[in-house]
Amino acid sequence: xxxxxxxxxxxxxxxxxxxxxxxxxxxxxxxxxxxxxxxxxxxxxxxxxxxxxxxxxxxxxxxxxxxxxxxxxxxxxxxxxxxxxxxxxxxxxxxxxxxxxxxxxxxxxxxxxxxxxxxxxxxxxxxxxxxxxxxxxxxxxxxxxxxxxxxxxxxxxxxxxxxxxxxxxxxxxxxxxxxxxxxxxxxxxxxxxxxxxxxxxxxxxxxxxxxxxxxxxxxxxxxxxxxxxxxxxxxxxxxxxxxxxxxxxxxxxxxxxxxxxxxxxxxxxxxxxxxxxxxxxxxxxxxxxxxxxxxxxxxxxxxxxxxxxxxxxxxxxxxxxxxxxxxxxxxxxxxxxxxxxxxxxxxxxxxxxxxxxxxxxxxxxxxxxxxxxxxxxxxxxxxxxxxxxxxxxxxxxxxxxxxxxxxxxxxxxxxxxxxxxxxxxxxxxxxxxxxxxxxxxxxxxxxxxxxxxxxxxxxxxxxxxxxxxxxxxxxxxxxxxxxxxxxxxxxxxxxxxxxxxxxxxxxxxxxxxxxxxxxxxxxxxxxxxxxxxxxxxxxxxxxxxxxxxxxxxxxxxxxxxxxxxxxxxxxxxxxxxxxxxxxxxxxxxxxxxxxxxxxxxxxxxxxxxxxxxxxxxxxxxxxxxxxxxxxxxxxxxxx
Numbered sequence: 001x002x003x004x005x006x007x008x009x010x011x012x013x014x015x016x017x018x019x020x021x022x023x024x025x026x027x028x029x030x031x032x033x034x035x036x037x038x039x040x041x042x043x044x045x046x047x048x049x050x051x052x053x054x055x056x057x058x059x060x061x062x063x064x065x066x067x068x069x070x071x072x073x074x075x076x077x078x079x080x081x082x083x084x085x086x087x088x089x090x091x092x093x094x095x096x097x098x099x100x101x102x103x104x105x106x107x108x109x110x111x112x113x114x115x116x117x118x119x120x121x122x123x124x125x126x127x128x129x130x131x132x133x134x135x136x137x138x139x140x141x142x143x144x145x146x147x148x149x150x151x152x153x154x155x156x157x158x159x160x161x162x163x164x165x166x167x168x169x170x171x172x173x174x175x176x177x178x179x180x181x182x183x184x185x186x187x188x189x190x191x192x193x194x195x196x197x198x199x200x201x202x203x204x205x206x207x208x209x210x211x212x213x214x215x216x217x218x219x220x221x222x223x224x225x226x227x228x229x230x231x232x233x234x235x236x237x238x239x240x241x242x243x244x245x246x247x248x249x250x251x252x253x254x255x256x257x258x259x260x261x262x263x264x265x266x267x268x269x270x271x272x273x274x275x276x277x278x279x280x281x282x283x284x285x286x287x288x289x290x291x292x293x294x295x296x297x298x299x300x301x302x303x304x305x306x307x308x309x310x311x312x313x314x315x316x317x318x319x320x321x322x323x324x325x326x327x328x329x330x331x332x333x334x335x336x337x338x339x340x341x342x343x344x345x346x347x348x349x350x351x352x353x354x355x356x357x358x359x360x361x362x363x364x365x366x367x368x369x370x371x372x373x374x375x376x377x378x379x380x381x382x383x384x385x386x387x388x389x390x391x392x393x394x395x396x397x398x399x400x401x402x403x404x405x406x407x408x409x410x411x412x413x414x415x416x417x418x419x420x421x422x423x424x425x426x427x428x429x430x431x432x433x434x435x436x437x438x439x440x441x442x443x444x445x446x447x448x449x450x451x452x453x454x455x456x457x458x459x460x461x462x463x464x465x466x467x468x469x470x471x472x473x474x475x476x477x478x479x480x481x482x483x484x485x486x487x488x489x490x491x492x493x494x495x496x497x498x499x500x501x502x503x504x505x506x507x508x509x510x511x512x513x514x515x516x517x518x519x520x521x522x523x524x525x526x527x528x529x530x531x532x533x534x535x536x537x538x539x540x541x542x543x544x545x546x547x548x549x550x551x552x553x554x555x556x557x558x559x560x561x562x563x564x565x566x567x568x569x570x571x572x573x574x575x576x577x578x579x580x581x582x583x584x585x586x587x588x589x590x591x592x593x594x595x596x597x598x599x600x601x602x603x604x605x606x607x608x609x610x611x612x613x614x615x616x617x618x619x620x621x622x623x624x625x626x627x628x629x630x631x632x633x634x635x636x637x638x639x
Contacts, residue, residue, distance in 0.1 A: 018550065018553060018566075018570055019550070019570060019573070019574070020546045020547060020549075020550045020570060020571065020573075020574035021546060021549055021550060022546070023542065023545045023546045023549060024078070024367060024369060025369035025370075025393070025465060025470045025538060025541055025542050025545065026076060026078065026369055026370065026461065026462035026465035026466070026470070027078045027079070027080060027367055027368045027369050027370065027462075028069075028072045028076060028078065028079040028080065028368065028369075028370045028371075028372055028458050028459070028462060029079070029080045029081075029357075029360045029366075029368035029370065029371045029372065029394070030065070030068055030069045030072070030079065030080075030081055030082075030371075030372040030374055030455070031081070031082040031083070031084055031353060031356035031357045031359070031360075031374075032062065032064075032065025032066065032068065032069065032081070032082075032083070032084060032348075032356075032374050033061065033062045033065050033083070033084050033086055033344075033345075033347070033348045034055035034056055034062055034065065034066065034083045034084075034127075035055070035056035035057065035059060035062065035127045035128070035129055035344055036054075036055060036056040036125045036126075036127045036129050036130075037054045037055035037056065037081075037083045037125050038083060038102065038103035038104065038125060039083050039084075039085040039089070039100070039102040039103060039125070039126060040082070040083070040085050040102045040103060040106075040355075040356065040359070041082065041083075041102070041103040041105070041359070042080050042081070042082055042359050042360070042366055043055075043080070043081050043082070043083075044078075044079070044080060044081075045069070045073070045079045045080070045081050046073075046077045046078065046079070047073060047077060048070045048073050048074075051066075051069055051070060051073065051079075051081070052444075054081075055081065055083060056127070056129060057444040057445075058442060058444055058445065059445070061344070061347060063442060063445075063449055063451065064374060064375040064402075064451055064452060065084075065374045065375065067440065067442070067449070067451040067455065068372050068373075068374040068375070068451065068452060068454060068455035069081055069372070069374075069455060070455070071440075071451065071455035071456050071459060071483075071484065072370075072372055072455040072456070072458050072459040072462070073459075074456075074459055074483045074484065075456075075459030075460060075462050075463040075483070076459055076462035076463065076466070078462070080360070080366065080368050082356045082357070082359045082360070083356070084348040084352050084353055084355075084356040085100070085102065085352060085355070085356070086345040086346055086347065086348040086349070086352050087345055087346045087349075087352070088343055088345040088346050089126045089127065089343055089344060089345030090126055090341060090342060090343045090345070091122045091123045091124075091125065091126045091127075091130060091342055092122065092123040092127075092128075092129075092130030092131045092133060092339035092340055092341060092342030093116075093118035093119055093121070093122045093123070093310070093339060093340070093341060093342075094118060094119025094120050094121055094122075094310070094337045094338075094339060094340075095117075095118045095119040096340040096341035097117070097118045097119075097341065098341065099116055099118050099122065100126055101116075101122060101125075101126070101308060102126075104301075107301070107308055111308065111310065112297070112301070114310065114311045114312065116310045116311070117311075118310055118311075119310060119311065119337065120135070120137075120309070120310055120311050120312075120313065120335065120337055121133075121135045121307050121308065121309065121310055121337055121339065122307065122308045122310050122339070123306065123307060123308075123339055123342055124304060124305060124306050124307055124308055126342065126343075126344075126345075127342055127343070127344050128342050128343055128344050129265065129266065129342065130306075130339050130342035131263070131265075131339060131340055131341070131342045132261050132262055132263040132264070132265035132266050132339075133259065133260070133261070133262065133266075133274075133306060133307065133338070133339045134259075134260040134261075134262035134336065134337065134338045134339070135257065135258070135259055135260070135307060135335075135336075135337045135339070136229075136230075136231060136257070136258045136260065136334055136335065136336045136337075137255055137256065137257045137258075137313070137334065137335045138229050138231070138232075138238075138239060138255065138256040138257075138334050139239065139255045139282075139313065139316065139330070139331040139334075139335070140238075140239060140252065140330040140331055140332055141238040141239060141240055141330075142330060142332040143229060143239075143331065143332055143333055143334045144228070144229050144232055144235075144238035144239060144256070145226070145227070145228045145229070145232060145238055146171075146226065146227045146228075147224070147226050148224040148225075148226070149171060149172070149178075149224075149225050149226065149227040150166045150167045150168045150169075150224075150225045151166065151167045151222050151223060151224055151225060152164070152165070152166060152167075152180060152181075152219045152220065152221050152222060152223045152225065153165050153166055153167045153194065153221070153222075154221060155221035157215065157218045157219055157221075158215070158218050159214070159215050159216065159217060159218055160213060160214040160215060161214050161215050161218075162197060162198060162199070162209040162212050162214045162215075163195050163196070163197050163198075163209075164178075164180065164186075164195070164196045164198060164215070164219070165194055165195050165196075166194050166195075166196060166225055167194065168194060169191050169192070169193055169194040169195065169196065171227070171333075172188055172191045172196060172227060173188070173191065173334070173336075174188055174189055174190055174191065175187065175188065175205075175230040175336070176188045176227050176228065176229070176230060177201060177227070177228040177229070177230055177232060178196065178198065178225055178226065178227055178228075179225070179226040179228075180215075180219035180223055180225055181219055181220060181223035181224055181225075182216075182217055182219070184200075184201075184215075184216040184217065185200075185201040185228075186198035186199065186200055186201055186215075187199050187200070187201050187203075187205070187230065189207070189208060189209060197209050198212070198214075198215075199211065199212035200212055200213065200214075200216070204271070205270065205271035206270045206271055229334050231256075231258045231273070231276075234256075234258065234273065234276050235256050235276070235278050235279075236278070239254035239255055239256050239279060240252070240254050241253060241254065242254050242279060242281050242283075242286060242294065242323075243289070244281065244283070244286050244287050244288075244294065244323060245281065245283055245286065245323040245326070245328075248323045248324040248325065249324060249325040249326075250283060250323040250324060250325060250326045250327065250328070251326075251327050251328065252282075252327060252328040252329070252330050253281045253282045253283045253286065253323060253326075253328045254279045254280070254281060254282075255279075255280055255281070255282060255296055256276070256277065256278060256279065256280075257275075257276070257277040257280060257296065257300070258273055258275070258276050258277075259273070259274045259275040259276075259304065259306050259307055260272065260273055260274065261273075261274055262338055266306075274305075274306055275303075275304055275305070275306060277296065277299055277300065277303070280294055280295070280296035280299045281294045281295055281296060281323070282295075282296065282312075282316070282318070282319045282320070282321075282328045283295060283321065283322060283323035283326065283328070284320050284321060284322055285322045285323055286323055296309065297309035297320075307339075313331055313335055315329070315331045315333075316328065316329045316331045317329040350376065350377060350379050350380050350383075353376060353380055353383075354380070354383045357371070357383065357384060357387060358387065360387060360391075360394075361387055361390065361391070363391040363392070363393055363394075368394055369393060369394050369395070369541065370394065370395060370397065370458040370461055370462060371384055371387065371388055371394050371395065371396045371397065371458075372397055372454055372455050372458045373396060373397060373398040373399065373452075373454050374452065374454065374455070375399075375401075375402065375452055376398075376401075377401060378421065378424045378425050381396065381398045381425055381431070382425060382426060384396040384398070384431075385425075385426065385428045385430060385431050385524075388428075388430035388431065389428060389430050392430075392541075392544065393541050393544065393545045394430070394541070395430055395431065395432060395461070395523075395534070395537060395538065395541070396430060396431040396432070397431075397432050397434070397454040397455075397457040397458040397461075398425075398431060398432070398433055398434070398454055399433075399434050399435075399436060399437065399452035399453050399454045400417065400418045400421045400422065400433075400435070400436060401421055402437065402450070402452075403417075404417035404418055404420075404421050404436070405417065405418065405435075405436040405437055405489040405490040406437055406450045406489045408489075408490075411490065411491075411492070411493070411496060412496075414436070414489075414490040415490070415492060415496045415499060415500065418435055418436065418490065418500065418505055419499065419500065419503040419505065422503060422504060422505055422524075423503065425524065426524075427504075427524060427525055427526035427527065428523070428524050428525060429523040429524070429525040429529070429531035429532065429537045430523070430524075430537065431523060431524035432457060432506060432522070432523055432524065432534055433504055433505045433506060433522075433524055434453045434454060434457050434505070434506050434507075434508055434518070435453075435490055435492055435500055435505055435506065435507045435508050436452075436453060436488060436489050436490040436508065437450040437451060437452055437453060437488070437489040437490070438450070438451060438453055438456070438482065438484070438485040438486070438487070438488055438489070438508075438516065439485065439486045439487045439488070439489065440484045440485060440486060441484070441486065448486065450489050453482070453508055456482045456483065456485075456518075457474075457506075457508075457518060459483075460474040460475075460479065460480055460482070460518055461474045461534070461538070463479065464479050467479065469542075469581055469582075469583060470535075470538040470539065470541070470542045471535050471536075471538060471539035471542065471578075471582075471583035471584075471614070471615065472535055472582075472617075473521040473533070473534060473535045473617040474518060474521065474534060474535075475506070475517075475518045475519060475520055475521040475534075475617075476517065476518070476519070477514060477517060480517050480518035480519070481515045481516070481517055482508060482515070482516040482517065482518065485510070485515075485516040487510065488508065488509070488510055488516060491509055491510050492507045492508075492509055493509075497509065497519060497520075500520075501520055501522065504522055504523075504524050504525070504526060504532075505520070505522075506518060506519070506520030506521065506522055507519045507520050520619075521533055521534040521535060521617055521619070522534070523537050530614055530616070533616070533617060535614075535615075535616075535617050536614045536616070539578075539583050539584070539614050539615075540614070542578075542583075543575075543578070543610070543612065546574065547571055547574070547610065550570055550571070550574075551567070551608075554566075554567055554606060559596055559600075559601045559604075559605070559606050561592070561593070563606075564591045564592055564596060564606075564608075567591050567608060568589050568591050571589050571591075571608070571610065572587075572589055575587040575589070575610075575612065582615055583614070583615055584612045584613055584614055584615060585613045585614075585615055586612070586613045587610070587611060587612045587613070588610075588611040589608065589609075589610050589611075590608070590609040590610075590611070591607070591608040591609070595607045595608075595609055
């Protein structure tokens, strides 16, 4: 209690209501090669739809990574994903120069001030998907519209013509919208000297002259030709001076921007408009009436799902200056930029996967409990076991290599291949092995594919947390049903399952009328121990994670009986609750002067010993059926 130096009343509170917090053990973690999305960054994903939106759809190269993640999301809505940075991957850019912008932090650190020297724009994430993008920006009223650009120079025009001759074709571009003095508008598809080849504006952007029905009416010779930007009707008015710049003596700061799916590879339709940015500003300090930044590089960074700003238009002056007293050059032409040279890169190596999975290394900053191996060799799985053992709060789920079971006709050979593969992986209670691959439908490519089962195995563990508790086994007919399996590459029979189980491998088998089932709950620990079962390992992860989290609040307190009693009063109710929920059969907490001796106290240490008897799952059932004679009493034989 604080000392008072004059009369008064001191009110203090002491909190003795602390409890063991709830902790999560069902958050999945996976790293893989994807077609889009941030590189080298942990991203939270809650659904397959969000996975596709963030990281793209599967292809022939990455479908195993994709479906390992997607299959987990069939059972749980909490997944952490890292996209592997593989060799030769690159963002699409204007210049086609090779550049890799890993994520938003990388952009802010290295490119946000225009250091990239790759043109005006770059795709938001690396990958060939960015090659579909086209960005058009309209920086002035003149670029937006010219009411009398030129005149008609042909007196013989007729309804249906698709070529219109004008006095001067200078300043016209494919895509411009033109009007010939009546109520109709047309889209230019090509310009040859003074001849404009047109289609009707209401016809699709990808129409050619042969598709078009041509002029609605014949224009008058000498009539004015009005030219408009192809996307003029997406905006209320031409760009001019924003109220923010006008109030500070600036002028000409507004610019309209459109992001287009030029090739149709993103939306499925050529020429689809993906995003529009209306009257954003070239002034670095520009604000909207609501106080948000209206500086166009900032708006693109904050709002776009497709592009980054990389540099200003070199034809302009003062772009990026403060608004006060600044005249921003009225560039009179539309900037149309098609991005190129985006690449998905080569197949990720084991080393590159290791680098990506190491994003999950720190248990204090990244909360995960189920590490999905996806595809990979023994070295890859060994790397993941190291991560799990260092964290001590996560379990790795791993499948054999594809070649061990897919395309192998003989079941005995498949069994030998699986056992041989996992025999090469070290013993650990922080890993769970399964027996192979499932055959499933890939709705994104309308094909069937074999994919590893480890995503499903991790998903079953997460689902068990939801319907029961982490210390229940995820195997069996109650909680171990695998979803979306048409068939298995290797469907082990009883004799095969016996050998697999002795070799630390959990069989996944299909039973007629009952589905595909995880039929084992062993960890990868080879020594006989309670920790050779999944439910026991996950029980201890839950206990250790929860109690260690609560124990942090004992740091820097006095190591006396009051603190020790407070600790026991926190831990024992928690263990009683776990016992009541069938996780343990008995427990004992020792935290007193017997293990916190004077020497321990003098070393500024605090010791608590927590003994628990874990509940065991049933792996073997024996049913004895005994026939007795008619006159025999059951009391005589049942004893």
